[in-house]
Amino acid sequence: MGRVIAIANQKGGVGKTTTSINLASSVAAAEVNTLLVDCDPQSNASSGLGFVKDPDRISTYDVLMGMASAEEALQKLELDQLWVIPAHKNLIGANLELIDVERREFQLRDALAPVRDRFQFILLDCPPALDLLTLNALVAADSVLIPMQAEYFALEGISELLDTVQRIRQSFNSRLEIEGVVLTMFDERTNLAQQVAAELRNYFAEKLFTATIPRNIRLAEDPSHGKPALVYDVRSRGAESYIRLAKEVLENEAKRRTQALDALVVETEDRADELGDVSENELADQQLPRAVKDTQESVAAEIASEVTEQAPAAAEPAADALQQVAGNDAAVSASDVSEQPEPAAQIPNQQVPDAVVQANQPARPAIAEHGD
Numbered sequence: 001m002g003r004v005i006a007i008a009n010q011k012g013g014v015g016k017t018t019t020s021i022n023l024a025s026s027v028a029a030a031e032v033n034t035l036l037v038d039c040d041p042q043s044n045a046s047s048g049l050g051f052v053k054d055p056d057r058i059s060t061y062d063v064l065m066g067m068a069s070a071e072e073a074l075q076k077l078e079l080d081q082l083w084v085i086p087a088h089k090n091l092i093g094a095n096l097e098l099i100d101v102e103r104r105e106f107q108l109r110d111a112l113a114p115v116r117d118r119f120q121f122i123l124l125d126c127p128p129a130l131d132l133l134t135l136n137a138l139v140a141a142d143s144v145l146i147p148m149q150a151e152y153f154a155l156e157g158i159s160e161l162l163d164t165v166q167r168i169r170q171s172f173n174s175r176l177e178i179e180g181v182v183l184t185m186f187d188e189r190t191n192l193a194q195q196v197a198a199e200l201r202n203y204f205a206e207k208l209f210t211a212t213i214p215r216n217i218r219l220a221e222d223p224s225h226g227k228p229a230l231v232y233d234v235r236s237r238g239a240e241s242y243i244r245l246a247k248e249v250l251e252n253e254a255k256r257r258t259q260a261l262d263a264l265v266v267e268t269e270d271r272a273d274e275l276g277d278v279s280e281n282e283l284a285d286q287q288l289p290r291a292v293k294d295t296q297e298s299v300a301a302e303i304a305s306e307v308t309e310q311a312p313a314a315a316e317p318a319a320d321a322l323q324q325v326a327g328n329d330a331a332v333s334a335s336d337v338s339e340q341p342e343p344a345a346q347i348p349n350q351q352v353p354d355a356v357v358q359a360n361q362p363a364r365p366a367i368a369e370h371g372d
Ligand SMILES: Nc1ncnc2c1ncn2[C@@H]1O[C@H](COP(=O)(O)OP(=O)(O)OP(=O)(O)O)[C@@H](O)[C@H]1O
Pocket: 011, 012, 013, 014, 015, 016, 017, 018, 019, 040, 042, 044, 126, 127, 128, 184, 185, 186, 213, 214, 215, 216, 217, 219, 220, 221, 223, 238
């Protein structure tokens, strides 16, 4: 199943759309099936990829409102393995129209479910607001990728987004991860950029992408050509930086898959151990009758000795009968027999166990008293 990444930051103009377009095309260029869903009524990702405004084209609005399937909305792009679901400005209406819809936060997730197997990556370009559209994207996503500019109070700027991610984890989507933070329009020569990068590195650790996106004129010009940097000018610093970002995203995914496989191996081994335990238990079950027999025999011996101690007179025949079993003595003395019911006294040797049972009967009250 493909990985769904929401590209979000409620701050406007930080490079969400530029990142969506160029990351999607760089990943697709690595021969990975990729879908970009334009979730912003401004439709900048759609126009940036060459889609002129067309109110009749199936768009994200139709998919979100259940009027068309994701499959029907797919548009193929120039790059071999890149598809897009374009947006139209009518998407702004979905923010209001969804309010009364049941499971309103899950509309995008449910709509994308049938196409998730077709794509290894699905990127969602979000609007600059923490509205119902962004909420739908975060509920549909496995992770959120946050583009941000290196500026003072950078952390304060995204604290609201991080709070929202936390609340979504608690209420709608417990698996939502931070894919990473990428610094955009980055000028590494300035002290400010260096300081902010260091502060973010402290806070996000390995979640801050090593790749940074420089301020680059080609990236700003691309949308007017309706092409990603990779197609428009692959040698530009902008295109190169997004290829490096795509490489990190793909490497992280490869790591996750390796870890998932490792976990599967451990689980399989545990399962095999459990099955081993089960068959050992089955073996023990087979041995149970012998163990039960042993216990029964030792209990019988214990009862016999208790009987002898507690009620010597009544128990004598039982003790003798046990003696007979042990000694295989055929003779039962006349004095013993006199206190016993006739049949028991005449039981032949091979039936002595029955005689033991009968001989024990008069002694039972004594055992009960002893037990009390
Ligand atoms: N690395 C860059 N170098 C130069 N210009 C850039 C770069 N990244 C983005 N821009 C330009 O900055 C502007 C804002 O970028 P973009 O539209 O990607 O941001 P956004 O976060 O999607 O904005 P919005 O919040 O309005 O959706 C655009 O004009 C874009 O061309």
